[in-house]
Amino acid sequence: MGLSEKTISYIKENCGRSLTGMTVLITGANSGIGFKTAETMVYMGAAVIMACRNREKAENAREQLLADYPGADIRIMMLDLADLDSIDAFAEQMPDVDVFVNNAGLYHRPGQKTRDGFEMVMGTNYLGVYYLCEKVLPKLRECGHDVVLVNTISVVHKIASVDLDRFYEERGDYFRSKLCLARYTEHLVKQCEGTNVHVYMNHPGLSVTPIASHVLGGMYVLAKFVPINSAEKSSLSVAWLLSNPVPDGSVVGPNGLLCGWGYPGINRKSPRASRDIDELVKFSRAEIEKKHPSGGNI
Ligand SMILES: NC(=O)c1ccc[n+]([C@@H]2O[C@H](COP(=O)([O-])OP(=O)(O)OC[C@H]3O[C@@H](n4cnc5c(N)ncnc54)[C@H](OP(=O)(O)O)[C@@H]3O)[C@@H](O)[C@H]2O)c1
Known part of the structure; x- marks a missing residue:
């Protein structure tokens, strides 16, 4: 299907950098915003x-991209972020990359x-991403060139709270996972x-994907009537970040109403993201070590 004409002209006007010669790694790239981020990166x-x-979903997504960008x-x-052994194996094999997007x-x-x-x-949205970052960071630091690391949070982190004694409580888990990721x-x-690794947060606003349909529940029908971002529009943050x-x-993230939709820009930080960071990092390290002593020092 390829990118829409609107997206292509947005990229031409606002994301002028050629990414030829660069390698961009995107987690969860088979679906939604991750898939569209992969497509914009290939386009650039x-x-x-x-x-x-x-693997099957990933192969299908790859085939879809190759149909539009032959030879890419x-x-x-x-x-699998829900499996610490899988993260170990991934980190071990990870090749040199210029951009690492935790999506x-x-x-x-x-x-x-x-x-x-x-x-x-x-375990997935926060501890998995935390452990993955800890495992790949030494490689990113030692690669001898600049690297961009992007962690995908959500605007909902602004209304979440974290109590380490009730860390795993299911109520509010998604919101809390994104606040923990913002703090980390x-x-x-x-x-x-001052190092070669440049770290950013990216939030996709509100975008038409399976996740948004879960977050909004019955209100998802409103997506038909309000200008909610397509996954393609929400995926443009990485392209914009790399070019500006x-x-x-x-x-x-999207710079429109409530940072929910629109084209990307720099958003104001929530003060909640800067609180109790050391406690969270200490807690996270201990949680991983309890369940995964074979993971080595992190
Ligand atoms: N859509 C929104 O409005 C919105 C708003 C704020 C933030 N976000 C964030 O944006 C990111 C992308 O979400 P999306 O909306 O594009 O949703 P999506 O279409 O459901 O994509 C999520 C991706 O994450 C992958 N994934 C899930 N669990 C995984 C695991 N254990 N290990 C590895 N990959 C895993 C999924 O793989 P499978 O296909 O195999 O399940 C899929 O590729 C998420 O971090 C989400 O929290 C989205």
Whole structure:
């Protein structure tokens, strides 16, 4: 199907950088915003690595992209954020990349647990991403060139709260997982200050994907009547970020009403993202070590 004409002219006007010669890795690239991010990156000339948990879905997505961009360099790596062994194997094999986009995530999964026994949403959206970042960061730091690391949060982190004693409570798990990720990303921003790794947060606003339909529930019908972003429009943040002078640590996302829709820009940070960061990092490290002592020091 390819990118729409509107998107192509947006990229031409606002994202002028050629990504030829660069490699962009995107987690959860087989669906929704991750798939469209992969497509914009391929359109801009990058080689893309789709890091996905389901080989068949990933192969189908790759075929779809190759149909529109024959000859594009698109590889697949297996990665399941709900399985710490899978993260170990992925980190071990990860090749050199210029851009690493943590996009994968899921919404409310009552009663489900990750392979290591964490509540599914906190275990995937936060602890999985936390552990993945800790495992790949040494490689990114040692690669000898600039690297952009983007963590995908959500505007809902602005209304969430974290109580480490009730960390795995299912109520509000998605919101809480994104606030934890925002706090941890602030930690990474500080840790990487002055190094070759440039860390950002990206939020896609409200976008027509399976996740938005879960978040909005019955209200999803409204998506037909209000100008909710397409996955394609929400995916443009990474293209915009790579082409414009955006200070390290910025939050990038749709700049329209309530940061819910529109084209990308720099958004104001929520003060909630800067609170109790050290406690969270200490807690997260201990949680991983309890369940996964073979993971080594992180
Ligand atoms: N859509 C919105 O309005 C919205 C708003 C704010 C934030 N976000 C964030 O944007 C990101 C992309 O979401 P989306 O809306 O594009 O949803 P989506 O279409 O459901 O895509 C989610 C992707 O994450 C992958 N994934 C889920 N669990 C995984 C795991 N354990 N290991 C590896 N990959 C896993 C999924 O793989 P499978 O296909 O195999 O399930 C899929 O590729 C998420 O982080 C989401 O929280 C979305």
